[in-house]
Amino acid sequence: MECSIDSKPRWERRKDARPQELLAAAIDLFVERGFAATRLEDVARRAGVSKGTLYLYYTNKEELFKAVVRESIVPFIGEAEMSVAEFEGHSADLLRHVMLSWWSRIGQSKASGISKLILAEAGNFPELAKFYQEEVTRRGTRMISSMLERGVSRGEFRNVDIPQLTQVLIAPMMMLNTWKHCAVAPCDAHELQPLAFIDAFLDMALHGLLPRTAP
Amino acid sequence: MECSIDSKPRWERRKDARPQELLAAAIDLFVERGFAATRLEDVARRAGVSKGTLYLYYTNKEELFKAVVRESIVPFIGEAEMSVAEFEGHSADLLRHVMLSWWSRIGQSKASGISKLILAEAGNFPELAKFYQEEVTRRGTRMISSMLERGVSRGEFRNVDIPQLTQVLIAPMMMLNTWKHCAVAPCDAHELQPLAFIDAFLDMALHGLLPRTAP
């Protein structure tokens, strides 16, 4: 009882679970304290293993972080890419679907904290910045762009400036992220209603995307 | 050998300029690397002095940071408070004036980086969070609120929910800040046009604030 950090009995833990447990501990601490300020010893302790064990699974702090990103963010991009590739309906519905999925899979989860962390610390860890750029930003951007291309080529969207509009669609999501994680000092974000915000934003965006219908 | 007689001064005495030079170096590095990752020795070196000299002017890292905030952000709040107190025209013009001043004094300057830094690191430095909360956030919030009160009491604004609207006015500014400083990895913000954004945003906000005029 006595509140050890995690109360799973040691003997039930299977080897295969280790990476999961480590990643779970890692994402908690990275989100809570940032990359630089997270001590690997704390990660290990929270996962219920020793410091050395952590290094059996991840060569160093950066690799651990990459693994966290690969587990918590990258899969969503894959799914979204799949959606885009396979979706059969109207591009406006696809767009709405992807945005809402993003919110439920990333925005609401701890993964949003990782996103904010990158914003704050990428400058100090170029290797991490490069990795995130390639694995997340670039692919995410491409995925959004391809959605727009799909819409345009199917005649469901107007012939918009795709790179520009891609940015416009990404930015508010980043903003939501930031908001979610600024409870400490500068803005009390408890008034924020993310879903309503996303809805309103999509309406606005689609308004600009959909072909003008005759009055 | 012991006593070389070359007379180049080991240092230059320039007490009055020092604090400015140190603060300039400090804001550069804080914005570039964040609070924790900035080494005081680097600040000193960039200001052209030794480690010890820095401590003649600022007791420790946190005090240096506070001094940076006091120099780069707090005065703007004071000015804005003055504007609010002394302004004689229509509250809508006051609002526009304050927002644009914010952009030119904070948003465009390195001070916006400090704002982002607080977002990212406040959690790890409670003392700093508290300081910023009291000296900046609280005062800023009050200042915005009092602008709204002025508008309402003069009949220039509708009878809005002031605390709520205060948040709504602050948030986009924080967002601009974030955008400005996320060039590194996740979003390429080169498309962003801050002034246009602020304009659009103010139009929208004022639309909600101004009393409905008869058609």
Next chain:
Amino acid sequence: MECSIDSKPRWERRKDARPQELLAAAIDLFVERGFAATRLEDVARRAGVSKGTLYLYYTNKEELFKAVVRESIVPFIGEAEMSVAEFEGHSADLLRHVMLSWWSRIGQSKASGISKLILAEAGNFPELAKFYQEEVTRRGTRMISSMLERGVSRGEFRNVDIPQLTQVLIAPMMMLNTWKHCAVAPCDAHELQPLAFIDAFLDMALHGLLPRTAP
């Protein structure tokens, strides 16, 4: 160059022995140089480990010092308390026994140097002063007092002023301590014969304590 394959271990694993080795090194240096002037790096080196290792065992310099006190002085007080509690003979014999034990366990050992160090540096380290006061001085004083009480209540000592006499008994021991550690400059104490001194002192003290017998 880079990868010499010589297999001498960078360190030797000997967890159980470490605390002892560190404490031994620490007491040596504390006694030799005092608290403030002792560098933890030197303690570590003398114990044959690196700076960092020391911190695995003791959180900081003060804790290391406390550990030294706990190991070298506190146990003696415990033993003395036991003696007082369990002793069955005449209180004069108890008193003599405790005093001589003190000399052989503390006075003759390095622990006496710790006692002198506290005298000299307590003023600069209030936390240490408090600790020593509580763990050593207070308990020691109580122990002596209770010996006197025992003597009085068993009719073996006269009805003396106990607090006062407690001081009188402690003081000469402190003096012996001081003497032992002033070899450096001011007084050459090589003439001092501690046991003879203690004997003489006890005779004198008991003369004042024992009930007057009829001539």
Next chain:
Amino acid sequence: MECSIDSKPRWERRKDARPQELLAAAIDLFVERGFAATRLEDVARRAGVSKGTLYLYYTNKEELFKAVVRESIVPFIGEAEMSVAEFEGHSADLLRHVMLSWWSRIGQSKASGISKLILAEAGNFPELAKFYQEEVTRRGTRMISSMLERGVSRGEFRNVDIPQLTQVLIAPMMMLNTWKHCAVAPCDAHELQPLAFIDAFLDMALHGLLPRTAP
């Protein structure tokens, strides 16, 4: 105005007073904090001058300390030597006179703190130890010895072992010193009555020194 540490008006201070003021400040702080822990900046501030000024009068910390010793302790030894040389009465009275003078000139003054400081820190500052040894200990020892020689050669004292007895006479004075300055932690010396102690001690000592008179 401004509440400078000492409120003597700056303009009344004469140059000649400087060394005195510096020594006064220095002895205060040395006694309060010890040699190593005393910061020259504090000494200067307490004397109402700048750090640089202090160096005009004393080349470094050790020289300042020596000056303190020369001012506060050495003169007493000179006086005592004079007394010994010039005294015309019985050697027992001379001894009593010197001992009581010591108490009033050194023991009761801050100088006793210097004596304790040397005890504590001499080991870390060999140069200081050597200085003190030569200027104080050696001379003091010689002075006491010569008193004994005087007594013996005049037939007023028995033919005692002079070096040995010299130590015996010095030791209790050192003890008084120690006692005076151990108020902080280990022994509460408020019961101590120095003059009574000295009296008793002298009685005892003289008992051993004076020739046996016929019964």
Next chain:
DNA sequence: GATGAATGAGATTTCATTCAT
């Protein structure tokens, strides 16, 4: 003479990473 700004070596403490067991 007086000042106090400037220096820089040095002390404590932290933590990613290694590796003998």
Next chain:
DNA sequence: GATGAATGAAATCTCATTCAT
């Protein structure tokens, strides 16, 4: 595989001493 003791570079902060003004 797992452990955790050990390392050592690095960061913050202090203070005796110097020297241009």
